[in-house]
Amino acid sequence: MTTYKDIKGTNIKVLSSDPPATTGQIWYNSTSETLKGYKLDVGSWSTSTDLPTGTFQLSGCGTQTAALAFGGGNPGASVTTNTYEYNGSTWTGTGALNLAIKLGAGCGTQTAGLSFGGATAGGGRTNQTEEYNGSSWAVTNGLNSPVEKNAGCGTQTAGLSIGGEMPFDARAEEYNGSTWAIGGTMTNGQKTRELGAAAGTQTAAIFFGGTPPSDGVTYTEEYNGSSWTNSGVMGTGRYALAGTGLQTAAVAFGGNGPTAYEQQTEVYDGSSWSTVGKLNIGRRNLGSAGSTAAGLGFGGEDGSPTAATEEFTSGAIAVTFATS
Numbered sequence: 001m002t003t004y005k006d007i008k009g010t011n012i013k014v015l016s017s018d019p020p021a022t023t024g025q026i027w028y029n030s031t032s033e034t035l036k037g038y039k040l041d042v043g044s045w046s047t048s049t050d051l052p053t054g055t056f057q058l059s060g061c062g063t064q065t066a067a068l069a070f071g072g073g074n075p076g077a078s079v080t081t082n083t084y085e086y087n088g089s090t091w092t093g094t095g096a097l098n099l100a101i102k103l104g105a106g107c108g109t110q111t112a113g114l115s116f117g118g119a120t121a122g123g124g125r126t127n128q129t130e131e132y133n134g135s136s137w138a139v140t141n142g143l144n145s146p147v148e149k150n151a152g153c154g155t156q157t158a159g160l161s162i163g164g165e166m167p168f169d170a171r172a173e174e175y176n177g178s179t180w181a182i183g184g185t186m187t188n189g190q191k192t193r194e195l196g197a198a199a200g201t202q203t204a205a206i207f208f209g210g211t212p213p214s215d216g217v218t219y220t221e222e223y224n225g226s227s228w229t230n231s232g233v234m235g236t237g238r239y240a241l242a243g244t245g246l247q248t249a250a251v252a253f254g255g256n257g258p259t260a261y262e263q264q265t266e267v268y269d270g271s272s273w274s275t276v277g278k279l280n281i282g283r284r285n286l287g288s289a290g291s292t293a294a295g296l297g298f299g300g301e302d303g304s305p306t307a308a309t310e311e312f313t314s315g316a317i318a319v320t321f322a323t324s
Helices: 004-008
Strands: 013-015 026-029 034-040 044-047 059-063 066-070 083-086 091-093 105-108 113-116 129-132 137-140 151-155 158-162 171-175 180-185 197-201 204-208 220-223 228-230 242-246 249-253 265-268 273-276 287-290 294-298 309-313 316-321
Touching: 059 113, 059 294, 066 105, 066 113, 066 287, 066 294, 105 158, 113 151, 113 158, 151 204, 158 197, 158 204, 197 249, 204 242, 204 249, 242 287, 242 294, 249 294
Parallel strands: 013 026, 059 105, 059 287, 105 151, 151 197, 197 242
Antiparallel strands: 026 034, 034 316, 044 309, 059 066, 066 083, 083 091, 105 113, 113 129, 129 137, 151 158, 158 171, 171 180, 197 204, 204 220, 220 228, 242 249, 249 265, 265 273, 287 294, 294 309
């Protein structure tokens, strides 16, 4: 489990005024003679422009103002090659994937994206990996094994594929910009972890939720580039959810849990999860992009494929700790 010491170190700074907001930072304000720190505020979702078409089981990457959505299924096609770019207000169609997929994973940025794994139109799994350059996709070396329902995080040159169904998998694969190598296997004792969500980097990742069992789990595991460690559990067990952010500051939202189309949103601070503002539209199998402070959720299903896009906003607020 990550500790405050691991994240911020052991020394508390003495400052004459409050520093720029950084979630998790602690300092002593010598002017007010108080011990202070920053924590996440409640966080909230606001609606934005819809995707061009309702799409579920899609992948995404990028930031809240420069996101990429690709693959998935919609009412007109069970599996698509569609790719859309988001500029912070609207979506625009761009170069199509070479292979139509759904239930795959992605990572990277809007101009350097990575797509890997997924289910094809014929119902089989694929190991296909494609790189996006800001306008078109190019096929590169595939995963070591065909997989679907996996999760992803990292960058185009340092990507991570986690879990999935192949038919059973609880391991990670690491991408170096050219080829994939087998990484560490998760430790929770399950033979597979599928339909979970991930955040972070190749050497500092977090994976949460998913199945089995069939009703979704609360498990959270952190990856250090070679091995996995169990951490604080989510408040609501679910699968087919989305996630974004960093290992020390992640957001989990949506999914199938106690409710088939969850609105529940939780934020992770490096050791534990807290419930924050709910999605306006509960859904599962949605795409995601962005950070803890500025996240993006799009598409998914709420009984049928939806095109709904929502932006998550959260920030750090200063709090004063009691010293006596």
